[in-house]
Amino acid sequence: MLEQRIQQQFFESADLLYQVAEPLSRPMALAAQMLVDGITGGGRLLCAGAGLAAQDAAYAAALxxxxxxxxxxxxxxxxxxALLHQGPGVLDEAAGLARQIQxxxxxxDLLLLIDNPSGSGASLVPLLExxxxQDMSVVLLSGSQDEALRSALLDTDIPLRLPHSRFARVAEGYRLLSHCLCDAIDAQLLGIEE
Structure with missing residues (x-):
């Protein structure tokens, strides 16, 4: 019984990744190109994550x-x-991140913004704004399909959405998306052939 439950976790994860591989490949390539162009043009990439996704943002920056x-x-x-913004009148997470972006x-510069895997949607709008x-383009990793979040994106922004209702599946997908972006960036910079 428990073994079947564990297997189901693997199957669910594999199903999600299989479903998004084709639809996300083009936007991922565009995002990687945008990041390469920005960084090689003298810009910096600010990586921010809401909630537990802050670790994903730190991981992407480290890579x-x-x-x-x-x-x-x-x-x-x-x-x-957001924890870096402390002191009198401590702001909430979104306000603290928005202050750092400002x-x-x-x-x-560019912003790699990663939504909390459980979805925070509209709370990220101040970060996009x-x-x-600051005239920055955004690559947004999300599981949410929040209308306020989608409507705050500009044509120059690239949304990469993992459509799943389970926190764990979205969180797993974020790690893969980070790896894909890093690999694509390295391939462009180092001239790695397919």
Whole structure:
């Protein structure tokens, strides 16, 4: 009984990844190209995540500043975290992240924004608005299909959505999307052939 339940976890995860592989491949390629163009053009990538996705944002930034699977110079990626904004009048998570985007972001920079796997949707709108006010493009990883979130995206932004109702499936997918982006960036920068 327990073994079947465990197997179901694997099957569910594999099914989601199989379902999104084709529809996400083009937007992922566009996102990777946008990130390469931005970083090689002198911009920086600010990586932010809501809730538990803050760890995913830090992980993505670490892969870019360090290395993924190939040696290459570090790339200008910075993980921002709401916990870094402390002091009198502590802001909530979204306000703290938006403040850091306003402070650190410049025109030509990019934002990799990762929604909480359980979905926070509309609470991310201030982060998108802060990035747009700084003339930054956004790559959004989400499981949510929140209308307020979708309507806050600009034509220059790239949404990468993992449509699943389970927190665990979306969280697993975020890690794969980060790996795919890093691999595609490295392939472009290092001239790795397919």
């Amino acid at each position: 870019l500043t360090g290395r993924f699977e190939q040696e290459r110079p570090g790339l200008a990626a910075i993980a921002i975290n 402070t650190l972001g410049h025109p030509g 802060a990035a747009h006010a």
